Amino acid sequence: MNSAHRQGKLRLQKWYTATAERDKKKMVRELMQTVLARKPKMCSFLEWRDLKIVYKRYASLYFCCAIEEQDNELITLEVIHRFVELLDKYFGSVCELDIIFNFEKAYFILDEFLMGGEIQDTSKKSVLKAIEQADLLQEVTWTPGVTSM
Amino acid sequence: MPAPIRLRELIRTIRTARTQAEEREMIQKECAAIRSSFREEDNTYRCRNVAKLLYMHMLGYPAHFGQLECLKLIASQKFTDKRIGYLGAMLLLDERQDVHLLMTNCIKNDLNHSTQYVQGLALCTLGCMGSSEMCRDLAGEVEKLLKTSNSYLRKKAALCAVHVIRKVPELMEMFLPATKNLLSEKNHGVLHTSVVLLTEMCERSPDMLAHFRKLVPQLVRILKNLIMSGYSPEHDVSGISDPFLQVRILRLLRILGKSDDDSSEAMNDILAQVATNTETSKNVGNAILYETVLTIMDIKSESGLRVLAINILGRFLLNNDKNIRYVALTSLLKTVQTDHNAVQRHRSTIVDCLKDLDVSIKRRAMELSFALVNGNNIRGMMKELLYFLDSCDPEFKADCASGVFLAAEKYAPSKRWHIDTIMRVLTTAGSYVRDDSVPNLIQLITNSVEMHAYTVQRLYKALLDDISQQPLVQVASWCIGEYGDLLVSGQCEEEEPIQVTEDEVLDVLEGLLVSNLSTPVTRGYALTAIMKLSTRFSSVNRIKKVVSIYGSSIDVELQQRAVEYNALFKKYDHMRPALLERMPIMEKTATNGPTEIVQTNGETEPSVVEAKHPPPVTQPANQANDLLDLLGGNDVVPVIQTTMPTKPASAGGELLDLLGDLSLSGAPAPAPAPSVPTSQPSFLLDGLSSQPLFNDIAAAGIPPMTAYSKNGLKIDFTFERANPNPNIAVITIHASNSTEADMTDFVFQAAVPKTFQLQLLSPSSNVVPALNQGTVTQVIRVLNLQKQQLRMRIKLTYTHKGSPVQDLAEVNNFPPQSWQ
Numbered sequence: 001m002n003s004a005h006r007q008g009k010l011r012l013q014k015w016y017t018a019t020a021e022r023d024k025k026k027m028v029r030e031l032m033q034t035v036l037a038r039k040p041k042m043c044s045f046l047e048w049r050d051l052k053i054v055y056k057r058y059a060s061l062y063f064c065c066a067i068e069e070q071d072n073e074l075i076t077l078e079v080i081h082r083f084v085e086l087l088d089k090y091f092g093s094v095c096e097l098d099i100i101f102n103f104e105k106a107y108f109i110l111d112e113f114l115m116g117g118e119i120q121d122t123s124k125k126s127v128l129k130a131i132e133q134a135d136l137l138q139e140v141t142w143t144p145g146v147t148s149m
Numbered sequence: 150m151p152a153p154i155r156l157r158e159l160i161r162t163i164r165t166a167r168t169q170a171e172e173r174e175m176i177q178k179e180c181a182a183i184r185s186s187f188r189e190e191d192n193t194y195r196c197r198n199v200a201k202l203l204y205m206h207m208l209g210y211p212a213h214f215g216q217l218e219c220l221k222l223i224a225s226q227k228f229t230d231k232r233i234g235y236l237g238a239m240l241l242l243d244e245r246q247d248v249h250l251l252m253t254n255c256i257k258n259d260l261n262h263s264t265q266y267v268q269g270l271a272l273c274t275l276g277c278m279g280s281s282e283m284c285r286d287l288a289g290e291v292e293k294l295l296k297t298s299n300s301y302l303r304k305k306a307a308l309c310a311v312h313v314i315r316k317v318p319e320l321m322e323m324f325l326p327a328t329k330n331l332l333s334e335k336n337h338g339v340l341h342t343s344v345v346l347l348t349e350m351c352e353r354s355p356d357m358l359a360h361f362r363k364l365v366p367q368l369v370r371i372l373k374n375l376i377m378s379g380y381s382p383e384h385d386v387s388g389i390s391d392p393f394l395q396v397r398i399l400r401l402l403r404i405l406g407k408s409d410d411d412s413s414e415a416m417n418d419i420l421a422q423v424a425t426n427t428e429t430s431k432n433v434g435n436a437i438l439y440e441t442v443l444t445i446m447d448i449k450s451e452s453g454l455r456v457l458a459i460n461i462l463g464r465f466l467l468n469n470d471k472n473i474r475y476v477a478l479t480s481l482l483k484t485v486q487t488d489h490n491a492v493q494r495h496r497s498t499i500v501d502c503l504k505d506l507d508v509s510i511k512r513r514a515m516e517l518s519f520a521l522v523n524g525n526n527i528r529g530m531m532k533e534l535l536y537f538l539d540s541c542d543p544e545f546k547a548d549c550a551s552g553v554f555l556a557a558e559k560y561a562p563s564k565r566w567h568i569d570t571i572m573r574v575l576t577t578a579g580s581y582v583r584d585d586s587v588p589n590l591i592q593l594i595t596n597s598v599e600m601h602a603y604t605v606q607r608l609y610k611a612l613l614d615d616i617s618q619q620p621l622v623q624v625a626s627w628c629i630g631e632y633g634d635l636l637v638s639g640q641c642e643e644e645e646p647i648q649v650t651e652d653e654v655l656d657v658l659e660g661l662l663v664s665n666l667s668t669p670v671t672r673g674y675a676l677t678a679i680m681k682l683s684t685r686f687s688s689v690n691r692i693k694k695v696v697s698i699y700g701s702s703i704d705v706e707l708q709q710r711a712v713e714y715n716a717l718f719k720k721y722d723h724m725r726p727a728l729l730e731r732m733p734i735m736e737k738t739a740t741n742g743p744t745e746i747v748q749t750n751g752e753t754e755p756s757v758v759e760a761k762h763p764p765p766v767t768q769p770a771n772q773a774n775d776l777l778d779l780l781g782g783n784d785v786v787p788v789i790q791t792t793m794p795t796k797p798a799s800a801g802g803e804l805l806d807l808l809g810d811l812s813l814s815g816a817p818a819p820a821p822a823p824s825v826p827t828s829q830p831s832f833l834l835d836g837l838s839s840q841p842l843f844n845d846i847a848a849a850g851i852p853p854m855t856a857y858s859k860n861g862l863k864i865d866f867t868f869e870r871a872n873p874n875p876n877i878a879v880i881t882i883h884a885s886n887s888t889e890a891d892m893t894d895f896v897f898q899a900a901v902p903k904t905f906q907l908q909l910l911s912p913s914s915n916v917v918p919a920l921n922q923g924t925v926t927q928v929i930r931v932l933n934l935q936k937q938q939l940r941m942r943i944k945l946t947y948t949h950k951g952s953p954v955q956d957l958a959e960v961n962n963f964p965p966q967s968w969q
Contacts, residue, residue: 103203
């Protein structure tokens with residue numbers, strides 16, 4: 001799952017299969033080129049290597065998911081949407097800058113929502129509550145003198 | 150040392166960089182600072198530094214020196230550290246680095262931590278990137294957590310277990326007890342992840358699958374509750390209750406119901422319910438319907454349900470949302486084999502999708518259209534498909550052209566339609582057709598005897614228009630070479646015959662030879678065509694001139710042909726007519742689809758196909774051999790052994806005696822004079838792979854026999870029928886030697902009664918190795934027009950242990966099938 005800026009800058013990437021760094025870079029580059037070349041009227045699915053790519057554009061960001069042959073593309077669109085909703089709720093009307101400046105938080109949210117490529121919890125409320133609590137825990141355990149990253 | 154700059158600060162700074170170089174400089178500076186900070190073992194700011202490193206890593210810069218720091222963070226007691234540490238581990242480490250194993254102990258401790266969020270971090274990391282070693286070590290901990298009552302942890306443990314099973318399938322058994330009451334949970338998170346876990350287990354193990362079948366009623370109940378229950382704000386998506394869970398349950402049901410009648414029976418109702426009640430206005434509803442359709446098609450559902458499913462797909466096809474259309478086409482493609490008729494009903498919608506703007510949809514629609522073509526709709530479908538071929542992107546043309554050819558082959562309503570269709574493809578997408586379409590088309594044309602005049606005329610006209618599409622040009626030149634006489638005589642019945650003179654035809658062919666657009670292969674075709682016309686046209690001198698010019702061509706292929714043709718004009722002019730006669734019908738080797746029924750062509754001889762004709766007895770054998778060697782080139786058919794049979798016939802009288810008059814292959818050229826040396830086809834059918842030009846149908850049950858066995862020499866005969874002529878028996882002799890010494894200078898000769906004709910091809914070698922280490926094989930072809938019982942007299946000569954051996958024998962024990 002990754003999200004990339006319109007001009008091809010990567011904002012987030014999560015790999016659920018072990019891949020060499022060099023290959024990851026190559027794949028991301030290839031994938032980005034393919035997705036960015038798509039015209040607006042085209043459908044959200046494309047075949048790439050032996051995987052299916054589901055992508056959706058939100059403002060200046062493209063969110064892409066690579067799924068396997070037997071997975072349901074339409075529900076993947078919903079998964080992407082759910083993730084964006086979570087970001088939106090957390091940051092309050094999320095925009096790209098939020099994700100840029102708080103990328104580690106975006107990752108935390110993603111890791112609370114998905115694990116190994118599968119949904120952990122289908123309740124928005126539940127996921128957000130867990131993040132909230134974890135954030136609180138983080139607050140409490142800062143080293144004196146250091147209050148933020 | 151001043152505190153390292155904050156993460157946000159760094160991000161801001163880097164974003165101000167206006168060039169790549171500037172950015173790189175900033176990054177390098179910061180990396181240096183971070184490195185020294187790491188060296189100082191600074192605990193306070195380690196977290197911050199690693200976070201910055203992760204940011205830079207995301208921009209594409211190397212960050213491997215932070216790997217160990219991540220481990221230190223994970224080991225720290227502070228939650229902040231752990232959070233970043235684990236994130237870093239997931240981003241920077243994977244099982245390829247040995248370093249990752251050092252995490253195992255930390256993770257183990259954290260799995261037992263008192264704070265659930267720490268446990269959660271550990272589970273998450275293990276579940277995303279745990280290697281098989283780590284999984285093996287920690288599976289027990291995961292299993293423990295799977296049984297906890299804390300739903301926050303339980304759901305994560307379930308997904309972690311999925312990962313463990315994927316990495317180490319043998320550990321699956323271990324998780325079985327814990328799955329007992331997973332489905333009785335109320336918490337949707339746990340339910341969802343449990344279903345994923347069960348799915349994973351069932352997919353991997355048939356035993357597990359059988360075991361979990363009993364869960365079907367429970368799953369059905371859960372699904373029912375989801376659908377029937379009222380609005381639940383926590384899990385609602387556009388009015389549908391927990392669609393994610395619904396989809397996962399449907400998928401598990403699919404796996405459980407496949408090939409199992411009882412389970413399928415139990416889920417019929419709920420599937421029908423979901424299919425009919427789900428709201429389809431939003432993507433979410435359609436996602437559920439899609440999964441339902443997939444499930445219905447995969448299990449043993451009753452036909453009413455299947456029709457319902459296909460109708461849903463049909464409705465999808467009409468949906469405005471292109472994603473839905475795409476998904477529908479994909480599914481229909483999967484079901485078209487099994488539910489062909491149901492899918493046919495939606496044919497027109499599918500054909501409309503050919504005009505869609507989206508590439509993926511077009512491709513699917515094309516594949517599906519080809520799958521739906523049948524004898525009834527071929528004309529209509531082909532019109533649409535040809536129109537598509539005209540206007541589609543180049544990436545589609547090759548596949549579309551192949552598809553059109555295949556479909557036309559299978560369902561062509563008439564020969565003329567077939568040829569027209571192929572011509573249309575060649576003229577519109579000529580350069581994209583597959584290489585083997587040229588020989589296939591040639592084969593098709595030879596088979597359609599009555600269409601020859603029409604075909605050659607159309608091809609000629611096409612050539613006049615455009616000589617750039619090589620496959621078309623190749624086929625056209627071949628046809629003109631073969632049927633040029635029909636073209637010039639204006640004999641076309643099917644359409645208005647055109648007036649063409651010999652010179653005009655030769656002009657066109659010569660034009661091909663000189664044109665820059667023609668590939669070397671095409672030029673070869675053109676030259677051969679011109680040569681063939683020397684027997685069909687009267688302007689032989691012109692042809693001679695052309696041929697001699699190319700005798701000094703730079704292109705070796707062309708030169709070789711020209712030189713040989715020249716030789717034909719000079720030394721073997723009397724053979725020319727025979728050699729350049731009409732091609733007999735070619736048998737199609739079944740590449741795809743059934744072999745075509747071969748029609749006998751009135752002009753050519755039905756008996757022997759493509760056999761090399763030995764020259765008339767009057768011809769000195771040596772010259773004949775030279776000629777045949779010249780033309781032999783690199784073809785696959787063995788060179789005829791011409792000298793062998795004739796000599797014994799004249800010299801040794803023994804063979805003649807016992808069977809009365811013998812007729813051997815040296816008979817003067819009477820009826821069976823098909824006379825096209827196989828070299829000719831090897832020029833023309835360059836595109837053909839090295840398939841033998843006569844099709845041997847595997848023995849079809851004619852048992853082999855031992856013809857001779859004496860003094861350690863055994864000769865076995867195996868039989869085949871030569872297609873298309875069942876009157877010819879093809880016998881392969883296998884000579885083996887069980888003595889300790891080789892038999893050298895081995896010569897096998899055979900004679901048959903007058904009513905038969907025999908042709909002996911050259912042996913594989915003339916040494917029969919000792920102790921059965923190998924065999925000498927030789928092919929005999931016997932023409933048995935009168936269907937009499939086959940008898941044969943054989944003569945064997947060889948040298949064994951220094952002394953020459955000679956023996957005669959009669960072979961009478963041919964199995965009846967070989968001559969009936």
